[in-house]
Amino acid sequence: MEIKIPLDIKKVKQLKAGDEVLLSGVIYTARDQAHKRLSAVIDAGKKLPFDLNGQVIYYCGPTKTPKGKIIGSCGPTTSRRMDEFSEKLLAKGLMGMIGKGGRSPDVRNAIKKYSSVYFLAYAGCGALLSKYVKKAELVSYKDLGPEAILRLEVKDFPLIVGIDSNGRSIYD
Amino acid sequence: MRVISADKISKAVSDLCAKANFSLRKDVLECLKAAYKKEANKKAKKFLGAVIANAYVANKERIAICQDTGLPILFLEVGQDVLIKGDLKKAVNKGVDQGYKKYFLRNSIVHDPVDRKEPGFIPALIHIDLVKGSKIKITLLAKGFGCENKSRLKMFNPTVSFSQIKQFVVEAVKDSGADACPPYVVGVGIGGTADYSGYLAKKALLKPVACTKIRKLESDLLKEINRLNIGPMGLGGKFTCLGVNIETAPTHIAGLPVSVNISCHALRSAVIEL
Numbered sequence: 001m002e003i004k005i006p007l008d009i010k011k012v013k014q015l016k017a018g019d020e021v022l023l024s025g026v027i028y029t030a031r032d033q034a035h036k037r038l039s040a041v042i043d044a045g046k047k048l049p050f051d052l053n054g055q056v057i058y059y060c061g062p063t064k065t066p067k068g069k070i071i072g073s074c075g076p077t078t079s080r081r082m083d084e085f086s087e088k089l090l091a092k093g094l095m096g097m098i099g100k101g102g103r104s105p106d107v108r109n110a111i112k113k114y115s116s117v118y119f120l121a122y123a124g125c126g127a128l129l130s131k132y133v134k135k136a137e138l139v140s141y142k143d144l145g146p147e148a149i150l151r152l153e154v155k156d157f158p159l160i161v162g163i164d165s166n167g168r169s170i171y172d
Numbered sequence: 173m174r175v176i177s178a179d180k181i182s183k184a185v186s187d188l189c190a191k192a193n194f195s196l197r198k199d200v201l202e203c204l205k206a207a208y209k210k211e212a213n214k215k216a217k218k219f220l221g222a223v224i225a226n227a228y229v230a231n232k233e234r235i236a237i238c239q240d241t242g243l244p245i246l247f248l249e250v251g252q253d254v255l256i257k258g259d260l261k262k263a264v265n266k267g268v269d270q271g272y273k274k275y276f277l278r279n280s281i282v283h284d285p286v287d288r289k290e291p292g293f294i295p296a297l298i299h300i301d302l303v304k305g306s307k308i309k310i311t312l313l314a315k316g317f318g319c320e321n322k323s324r325l326k327m328f329n330p331t332v333s334f335s336q337i338k339q340f341v342v343e344a345v346k347d348s349g350a351d352a353c354p355p356y357v358v359g360v361g362i363g364g365t366a367d368y369s370g371y372l373a374k375k376a377l378l379k380p381v382a383c384t385k386i387r388k389l390e391s392d393l394l395k396e397i398n399r400l401n402i403g404p405m406g407l408g409g410k411f412t413c414l415g416v417n418i419e420t421a422p423t424h425i426a427g428l429p430v431s432v433n434i435s436c437h438a439l440r441s442a443v444i445e446l
Contacts, residue, residue: 018215033288063236064276072276073236078318078351100318101351101406122222123405124353124438126239127230145291146239146278158222160215160407171350171406 002156006054007095012117015161017168021119022156027056027098029150031077034141035085042088049140049149053093056119059100061146062126062136071136071152073126076100079118083107090114102171103163112167119159120170132157174251174306176446178258178266181308184444185246185267188312190275191442193236196227199380200357200439203414207355213409220355220404220411223437234275238438241277242314244268244296247378251305261298264310268296280317299371311378313441319352319434323373325366328428337362337430338393344432345397345413350406353436355414357381358397361431363421372419373433378441381415390416404437 003011005025015021028050030038041048059079063072079099086097087110095116100123103111111118122129135153142148163169196204201224208220230237246264250256256263272279272293281295282288303309324344328337341360348356361372393416403409414437423429 020215060239061278061280062239063241063278064273066235066276069235072278073230073239073241075239077240078321080351100353102349120405122219122226123350124238124436125222125226127233127235127237128222128226130235131229143290146280147291 005056007056009115012095013115013165015117015164017161017164017170019161021159021161023119023159024155024157025153027058027152027154028139029060029062029152030057031059031061031147032081033144033147034149035082037141039085039088042092048092052089054095055093056096056098057089057094058098058152063146065136069130071130071133074130074133075126076121076123079103086110090116098159102169108163108167108169111163112165115165117161117165118163120162121159129157173253173255175255175257176308178256178260178263180446181256181260181263181310182267182270184310184446185264185312186271186274188310188442188444189244189268189271189277190234192312192314192440193241193275193277194234195231196237197439197441199382200414200437201227203381204437207404207411207414211404211409211411213403213407216404216407216409216411219407236277237440238316238436239278240316240318241272241280242316242440243281243320244272245313245315245374246296246298247311247313247375248298248300249303249309250300251307252302253306254308260300264298265294265296269294308446309443310446311441311443313374313378316436316438319356319436322348322352322434323370324432325370326430327366328430330426330428332428334389338396340430341393341432342396342400345434346400348434349402352434353438354402354406355404355411355437357414357435357439358393358416359433359435360416360418361433362418362428363423364429366429368421369429369431370433372421373431376417376419377433377435377439379417381417381439387418390418
């Protein structure tokens with residue numbers, strides 16, 4: 001199934017845990033330290049470095065970009081470490097998350113509550129996944145190095161629905 | 173006395189950074205191919221196909237197999253008849269720094285584990301062992317941290333049965349679930365002290381993953397782990413684990429330390445002898 005970003009709520013609701021999808025459009029990388037900062041920005045009531053509404057966050061910290069390439073190796077990191085921050089971002093309009101592995105019951109409930117979706121990317125396949133990234137640029141938090149927020153344009157990025165908008169998980 | 177210069181060591185280490193991160197170990201690749209052939213779960217099989225394709229892309233285009241190029245761990249076996257001209261540890265770190273930069277790997281190391289500012293490429297973790305002879309053997313293990321986070325240690329009573337140890341190892345894998353990139357390679361260290369068993373479990377990952385001919389203890393564990401049905405990427409299936417390697421060491425009459433060190437399917441290490 002092909003899916004485009006910004007995500008359409010109707011389409012998100014049709015997705016079922018286990019569905020294989022090809023995602024195209026803009027996604028934003030953010031992992032541990034970026035989540036900590038985004039969460040602090042929300043707590044302080046300040047402006048986020050990008051509008052989360054309808055967006056998708058990819059738990060990814062790529063390698064350096066080799067010469068002549070768009071991006072380096074860029075597979076997913078373990079999602080569970082982002083669990084404590086996810087509901088806060090979903091409440092701000094975040095509609096999708098991409099990572100690897102399971103999520104906490106709290107995140108699952110939040111996904112259901114906000115009719116969002118959690119995707120799994122092919123874990124440990126960073127070289128292969130770099131082929132689906134058509135553009136990469138820095139958005140914020142450059143000092144975090146590989147944990148900086150990047151804006152990625154992806155085409156037919158292969159994913160599996162991990163948790164659907166009804167809170168059903170592929171790992172059930 | 174054979175003289176080996178620090179520069180020669182740096183160059184060798186720099187080369188190992190590329191070899192470990194771009195070329196998946198032959199033994200691991202063979203196990204993955206065997207798993208691909210035998211896996212019955214359709215989604216899991218497709219994923220294993222992607223893992224194998226990923227290894228080819230990485231090798232051909234010299235892109236890191238995984239974006240987590242690990243905490244570089246260096247195991248040095250230094251012959252006692254070698255005279256090193258220069259500073260050995262500095263030379264190793266210089267090699268890692270140069271290699272990780274040159275090959276566009278990831279700066280995943282934070283100097284201060286608490287304030288966590290400015291990730292860099294070094295320092296690497298260096299284990300040095302003095303051995304007989306006039307050679308230096310250097311092994312680089314690029315250990316990803318998704319799987320490192322799943323490490324376990326238990327100080328068993330000396331009267332424990334092997335089935336209890338087995339249960340502890342299986343539980344460690346079960347709790348890792350889909351998080352740490354299965355199919356795993358499981359390193360187990362039995363004996364020594366608390367810290368030494370951890371070192372043994374890590375070293376066990378350096379041994380070839382023999383998916384066909386293995387010791388009984390290891391094959392028993394492998395069978396039991398693969399009954400968990402976690403499967404590749406947690407999608408279910410036969411292959412939760414590609415292989416189990418056990419290292420043992422003498423220990424004290426009062427105890428039995430057991431450590432588990434899990435590796436993701438991208439088990440990356442490379443060796444050179446100078």
